[in-house]
Amino acid sequence: MLSEVLTTKLATHGIDGFLVTNPVNIKYICGFSGSSAMILFSRSKRHLLVDSRYYDEAKQAKTELMTGFDIVPIQGGRTLYNLILSGGIKRLGFEPMHMTFHQYDFMVSNYRDIEMVSILNFVESFRAVKSSDAIEAVRKSAEIAESTFLEILNFVKIGMTERDVKEEVERVMRHKGAENTAFKTIIVSGSRSALPHGLPSDKIIGDGDFLTLDYGCIYNGYCSDITRTIVMGKSSEKQRHLYSLISDAQQAAIDAVKPQTLAKHVDEAARKIIKLSGYGPYFKHGLGHGVGFEVHELPRLTEDSPDVLQSGMVLAIEPGVYIEKFGGVRVEDMIIVTEDGYERLTKAPEHLIEI
Ligand SMILES: [Mn+2]
Structure with a gap:
């Protein structure tokens, strides 16, 4: 399954977590298309973070693609941070083309013990080869x-x-x-x-x-x-x-x-x-x-x-x-x-x- 393959790719990039913020990639990975969602991969877990207004919808829509994902409602900036910490993530990959400077700045200033690693096309290179x-x-x-x-x-x-x-x-x-x-x-x-x-x-x-x-x-x-x-x-x-x-x-x-x-x-x-x-x-x-x-x-x-x-x-x-x-x-x-x-x-x- 794709999400498992992506988890195994973390090591080859020297990271222990990856944050997906591109809505197209989120839809591709787990079929969810609500706004302001994120996916967080750690070595052992997969989380789909959703705007709390979409939480019920996301839970009900649980499709095959969402198997193995924990669905988490976003409640302020701590939600992501806590998941990063509990996932033991020290080096977090992110999508530079799909993160605003504001988001990046917030993370760098508030998640001080986490190293942010810019990785282009982490998901896109998988999308290029079709099932x-x-x-x-x-x-x-x-x-x-x-x-x-x-x-x-x-x-x-x-x-x-x-x-x-x-x-x-x-x-x-x-x-x-x-x-x-x-x-x-x-x-x-x-x-x-x-x-x-x-x-x-x-x-x-x-x-x-x-x-x-x-x-x-x-x-x-x-x-x-x-x-x-x-x-x-x-x-x-x-x-x-x-x-x-x-x-x-x-x-x-x-x-x-x-x-x-x-x-x-x-x-x-x-x-x-x-x-x-x-x-x-x-x-x-x-x-x-x-x-x-x-x-x-x-x-x-x-x-x-x-x-x-x-x-x-x-x-x-x-x-x-x-x-x-x-x-x-x-x-x-x-x-x-x-x-x-x-x-x-x-x-x-x-x-x-x-x-
Ligand atoms: Mn064309």
Whole structure:
């Protein structure tokens, strides 16, 4: 069980306790999603500390994931301190990205005999490798996103606004069983397609425009994230050239995926092709990222990533080029790293679609 595995990881970090304050990690570890909760691991115990208003709810919700946890209502700053002391914790690991300076300052000034040790990604590195249940959920989430694109192809028309397309994308995903969108749906057209993270506007989608849709949903707690670029009306030669460049770069990156490969080498496989074509400066972001409980999680597929691929990771691979005043192309697909390479969850069309 995950919480037991985390307990055994304490020793490898030279700590005898770890405090989880990231709400996403708390939900991941024990399924609890109330606000201001904390998890405290010591060598022999696991505590879920909850705001006293959530205490009854947490006790009633006792799920399989909470097995072995003592649920404790937080009553002032002493509650945590007493548990740290009774757990025999001298060196306490904490999540630097998920603790306010105020909390840290309080602990350092009041828990004087405890050494606070900052540890990045203690839980996140586990989240990167998916269980079979997680893979099943991610698979369904990706399937909803991908099949939504096929419906959008029949829906979208010249003269609609970007916002119209956004509404339909989100409606279709919900209709197919999505709990929610995984992030703010990106719909950009024409020269706005040069904005990698542009939000849908009232701009009318015109003849000859690129239309980029970057969206995803949440299914059973797990996210999907895909991007499709199409052309409204007839495409130009330059548009087709950019699309096939990005499509080739994406395939080269995907072909580089297997366990033990450095994530930065996957980025490099795509970046090399884009650079050779002269569009290097127009590829303005990292190649991709892990997807799971959050839409962006480990591993990072960037030029300087220290991450190493492992079987069971789920990746979104999204090369793109963005040319100001002209437009941009991005395609993004999701894959699973398998024992001997990868398995595709989604596949963008190889040729630029004209509507
Ligand atoms: Mn993405």
